[in-house]
Amino acid sequence: MKKQHRVSFLKDFGILIVFLVLVIALSIISGGTFSSARNAINILKQTAVNGILAMGMAFVIISGGIDLSVGSTVGLSGVVACMFAHPAASGAGGQYPFIVPILMALLIGAAVGLFNGGLIAYGGIPPFIVTLGSMTIVRGLALIVSGGSPIYDVTSGFEAIASGKLKSIPYLAFYLIIVVLICAIVLNKFTFGRRVYALGGNEVAASVSGINVKRIRVLVYTISGVLAGFAGLLVASRTITGSPTAGQSYEMDAIAATVIGGVSMSGGSGKWYGIVIGSLMLAVISNGLDILRVNSNYQLVIKGFIIIFAVLMDIKGKAKKT
């Protein structure tokens, strides 16, 4: 009985322990630079985009699917948002109301999500293939719509979306916290959330027990899409540029964050706080290694090993439970 408790504790909190060890080690080695307040704020800023993408990805993976298109959606939504964020003076026919670029980014995300969800749920095509296809299509659209060059010259209001702060806490941190809280509540307290877990755990059982599997599928991909659109808006605002190639391989980092956080690739399980830790971990690794001046190629190797290690722990945890 005690051994079972210990294993389940490790599975849930193992990754938290690894994270804390990493943070302490980096603080010591960097002589306090890593743990400075200013650096902590940087880490929060750098986690925000990946964290938001990872929460959307979590819905999809928990439901038993995968979404490879989010990186491309980040690019397209950023490009489109910037096209509607030019100041009045740039003579493109006047300035759009502030809410327009934000809505455009979210709408693009929703459109991509609906496309994915629709084909997967009603066309019966595997998620990997559909989102692989939409990943390519959406990236192509981003290049076409932008003419291949980044869109620049945006209003300071648009810039403030991702660059502003409230009493030295960046807005990005607030967005991340709000998105995480909403997703956590939906996953744990709403019927919809339980159904997402059920679908991922056992599709046949879920369907037989009256869950509208198709509708849930469409919804999870739309959620992922909308969050990707939001992430794209934030990237564009943070860099004050709508780059058609932005977000390249962000889907991989989102998947990595969810996996490190304990979400099982086969669906049906995963806790929201795990994803937050996963995402923070990725930002901490990259930030810490930059401060220690570790070559970026080594960072890739280290990141890869951590992902594998996290999946190993997940598999071991599952094996012990059955």
Place this chain on the structure above:
Amino acid sequence: MKKKILAAVLAAMMVFSLAACGSSGASASGSASGSASGSASQTSYKIALCMSHQTNAFTIAVAQGAKDKAAELGVTVDVFDGKQDQATQASQIEQCINSGYAGILVEPVSVDGIVPAVKEANEAGVPVITVVQKMSGQDQYAKAYCGGNDEAAGETQMQHVVDLLGGKGNIAILYGPMGSDGELICKQGYDKILAANPDVKVVFDETANWVTEEALSLVENWLSTGMEINAIVAQNDGMAMGALKAVEDAGLQDKIMVFGVDAVDDALQAIADGRLTGTISQDASGQGALGVQTMVNLLNGQTVDPVTYTECVWINKDNVNDYLSK
């Protein structure tokens, strides 16, 4: 039923991607074809331009410069996008040989990767001229090189950095992808100037792979360390703009100068606004135009110079208005 749909989608994707590879040239050409105007000896040559990619302002400017010059000379230029993959580019060159192009302009994705394809072109009697970047065995396989001189660009940029710093200070360098030509040759220029100025210290240097967001996060992290930085030198404007944003977010724009290369529109605007200190123009569209002009001269039977460099110009607040397109 599901299997049929899956098969149909996969087939459609394959056809679509093949079509995209093959027709990227046709859809991008848009230049005048063989009009009768112009000198009687001017044949309407069909020339291929194989670019490494078409996803940033620089490469697009090169291609546009080539197309505009082609229209002026009465020849056709078809642009191919190598998607930054050497195998794709090699296939495109081979395709061009088979399609009967009179000459091929190439911006190599990789100096070695295109050698076999260029050899084939030479055997088939199709002349190859490199633009923007040289290839391995340049003198042996290519008839000419038209483009920027990355080492001169690096030297000019770094010399201005040193001058503006008064010969001493801490600098941070943002490289392109490590091992790429642009990065290596430009770095040679940097190293020359830095060797002559020992009081200018490089406190950080790392790659940001030409990507704006990557440069932003990297510079943010450097600034966190509290190490004094007086200037940030980036090998392209994309990264310079990311660095600039990080510097401004930290409120250090009066203490840190930022420099780029390429003279793309958003960088020029930033110089005019007093944010970016300067950039280097290597006349992207001029490189494309020069490539086409040289190819046409070659096809007309004239001898051409094996190397023609475009001018490398330092742009700062004083002369930026000459370069802004609006």
